[in-house]
Amino acid sequence: MRRPTIVDIAKAAGVSKGAVSYALNGRPGVSDATRRRILDIAEQLGWAPSSAARSLSDGRAWAIGMVVDRPAKTLAAEPFFMQLIGGIQLELDGSPFSLLMRSAEDRDVETATYQRWHAERRVDGVLLVDLRRDDPRLPFVKELGLPAVVVGGPEHTQGLPCAWTDDAEAMGEVIRYLADLGHRRIVRVAGPAEFVHTEVRSQAFAKVAREVGLTRAEIVHADYVESRAADITRELLSAENPPSALVFDNDLMAVAALGAAQEMGVPVPERLSIVAWDDSRICQVIRPALTAVGREVTQHGRIAASLLMEVIEGRTPRSRQTPPSRLIPRASTGPAAF
Secondary structure (H helix, E strand, C coil), rough: CCCHHHHHHHHCCCCCHHHHHHHHCCCCCCHHHHHHHHHHHHHHHCCCCCCHHHHHCCCCCCEEEECCCCHHHHHHHHEEEEEEEHHHHHCCCCCCEEEEEEEECHHHHHHHHHHHHHHHCCCCEEEECCEECCHHHHHHHHCCCCCCEEEECCCCCCCEEEECCHHHHHHHHHHHHHHCCCCCCCEECCCCEHHHHHHHHHHHHHEEEEEEEECCEEEECCCCCHHHHHHHEEEEEECCCCCEEEEEECCCHHHHHHHHHHCCCCCCCCCCCCEECCCCCCCCCCCCCCCCCCEEEEHHHHHHHHHHHHCCCCCCCCCEEECCEEECCCCCCCCCCC
């Protein structure tokens, strides 16, 4: 079926195209009765305004953009991003805005995407994820004049508004929980060191580890890919003095670690406790179910999208903190055996 036009509406209503335009755009020039009749016919025909025409008239693309610096295969497997995107979409529902998204495997591609989107008027603003210290994207979008909101922070945002979570508090809760179970040798398998959220969690890990008197508090960096997490787990458990607990920066790595431990005959949680960051259905259905840090990721996406639309409208919103994270103990953690 072809898309209905104002010509179709004019023919059905027995009026001119100009009268239809006045009615649809809320402009004077037609009576209230005629306006109501035109609007009713437009609804019956399934007419919707052309986004291209609207963009030409008001200079807006009516879209927000997000580039994720991860391979598409990795991105598709990460529940965190699926929940984040779901939250963004929920916030955009009922508004004229849509989400334009792509994955990129390096920073140059990401930066080039912002520049092209801006030059082609494809988006009105962007959400920046995976914030880095001295992040070159921030001054870049400012120079372009492209409205932006950071998903992360609140440190190192260079004045841009952000939607952020208190990762330090959550990490402290995890380490105190494991210490109360008697664990004194804990290894944190973190994401890339360049990310600000990795740095925040690592600093909190080291600080609380000192406070509770851990004898081993080590940080190993990975790339969120499950195969690397499995290799690291095998290496750690094969050492002479293996850790009694592992804390992972996402759920996929924790699931891979659980599988590696089971392959090696290391029972969980009798000999090894495992904690995942960002609770998901995967954490809940696997056996043993994984203890995890639960965050309101969907709400995080909604807050970020809401802030960006405020910026696009010319306002200066304050950064907003998402609801507090919570530790959800499950069967993958228990008292230390040694």
